Amino acid sequence: MTMRMAKRAVLVEPGAPIEIWDCPVPPASGGDIVVAVEMAGVCGTDHHYSLGEVELPGPMVLGHEGIGRVEELGPDVSTDYAGEKIEPGDLVYWVPLRPCHRCHACTVLEDTSLCPNLSPGRFRAAELPPSATYTEFAVLPAGMAYFRVPPGTPPEAVIAFGCAMPTMLHAMERLGGVEYGQSVVVQGCGPVGLAAVLLSRLAGAGDITVIGGPPARLKMAERLGATATIDIGAAPDSEERFAAIMAASANRGAEVVIEAAGKLPAFEEGMRLVARGGRYLVVGLWSAPGSTPLEPRRVNNANLRIIGSALSRPKHLHQAIAVARSCHQRFPLAEVVSHRFSLDQSQQALEALGRLETVKAVIVPR
Ligand SMILES: [Zn+2]
Ligand SMILES: [Zn+2]
Structure with missing residues (x-):
């Protein structure tokens, strides 16, 4: 069996041009799923990273707002994180945050947005399978919440507000x-x-x-x-x-x-x-x-x-889909997406955002 490869946009160090790496993505195991990314939101935070305004732990795949099609379910997975059945081909929405559920914030405060271990999936080494979103295929490990986007809800209406x-x-x-x-x-x-x-x-x-x-x-x-x-x-x-x-x-x-x-x-x-x-x-x-x-x-x-207020908890992703679903016909949510870029154009996408040319830009990796 040939290993699936995934192109990904990597910020090697602040100020350096974005590099496109192509590295293997193994089959989904255990509680993981593999997702074919349809749209990745370009966020101000990505731009802050690219400028070095937020500390970079090492070469990092950019993007933390994703909509993708389920490509493969690990053997332990049959639902999203609200218990909705999912199958290959379904659209899911995620941000690559994973509360650890074994820290003071997660367990005692019951506030996973304050978990100090939230981002291991986001900051893992760039050659490992990414949970970040500027990539063709993302791997969402067990514990990283994702939710099904129901048919009839335009993915643009969700990704327009990415992590926002x-x-x-x-x-x-x-x-x-x-x-x-x-x-x-x-x-x-x-x-x-x-x-x-x-x-x-x-x-x-x-x-x-x-x-x-x-x-x-x-x-x-x-x-x-x-x-x-x-x-x-x-x-x-x-x-x-x-x-x-x-x-x-x-x-x-x-x-x-x-x-x-x-x-x-x-x-x-x-x-x-x-x-x-x-x-x-x-x-x-x-x-x-x-x-x-x-x-x-x-x-x-x-x-x-x-x-x-910082970040969000998994329930807020679920609510974000509900807002998009109930409001996209009354309000022009999908039209907030003003610019689309290919993965190879990730650098241009960040620069366009930096010049405030975009209302919301998305990367369409495939
Ligand atoms: Zn964001
Ligand atoms: Zn925690």
């Missing part, structure tokens, strides 16, 4: 949701910001104002439910943006501010936009180290809450 929708679903859960009629400001309109807009709209928010850019992303934000947008290209001064938000809210600010900008200065600006009694949800600063001024007295005297 589960991240935002987790964040909204930690926030305690948006109440009917509440005013929301979303900082940033990449996929995380767009997911925040959609979920706020579905929750019945009143005004949803997005601060971000460029215009193509703001236009999409409007189609997903934003009621107003502020283009940071046209309003580069944060005082100007502050004045616009205050003018639109009778000087109150927003009851919920959601940071999805990924840039440290967004925090200070966002804190100023929170209304008295309001909540600030910080989701986008995962790879933005640094410190920033904060006036604790205002947190105290204005009854503010600041809520952080």
Whole structure:
């Protein structure tokens, strides 16, 4: 029997051009499955890795947002991680995180998003079978959750929000949701910001104002439910943006501010936009180290809450499919995918993202 080979896009070191390696993928054993990748989301985090803004443990296959067809089931596998029967040919969605279920976070806190051992599948040596997604074939080991994408749900509607929708679903859960009629400001309109807009709209928010850019992303934000947008290209001064938000809210600010900008200065600006009694949800600063001024007295005297949220848990992937399934006809979710690249064009995909040309880019490996 000839061994299946899989091309994969490897970041050897930060700043180096992406290399395409072709290495063997063994047959699925035990609780593993082999998946033929249909679409891999190109995420800002991939770009951060390529620039060296997030530490790289060694040569790494890029991509952590995947939709693929089940190619082969290991002998111990008959269902996805919600107990749905799966067979070769079915579409599944995954992010390559695998909680260890034997640590304080997993077991005592019951919060697998804080598991310190979450990423062994993602950071394994690049010549081993990848669970990462910039590859022709991925191997999902036992314990790495994946869920079936039902027929009739366009895969684009799921991968458009790659890791962003589960991240935002987790964040909204930690926030305690948006109440009917509440005013929301979303900082940033990449996929995380767009997911925040959609979920706020579905929750019945009143005004949803997005601060971000460029215009193509703001236009999409409007189609997903934003009621107003502020283009940071046209309003580069944060005082100007502050004045616009205050003018639109009778000087109150927003009851919920959601940071999805990924840039440290967004925090200070966002804190100023929170209304008295309001909540600030910080989701986008995962790879933005640094410190920033904060006036604790205002947190105290204005009854503010600041809520952080990192990554997601497997249930949020399942919920992300449910959102795509129920909303893709009402909202142009699939159209969020604006650019498609082949695996060989992974470098160009990251560069296009870096220039903010894309709303959402995907790699189509095969
Ligand atoms: Zn991502
Ligand atoms: Zn753990």
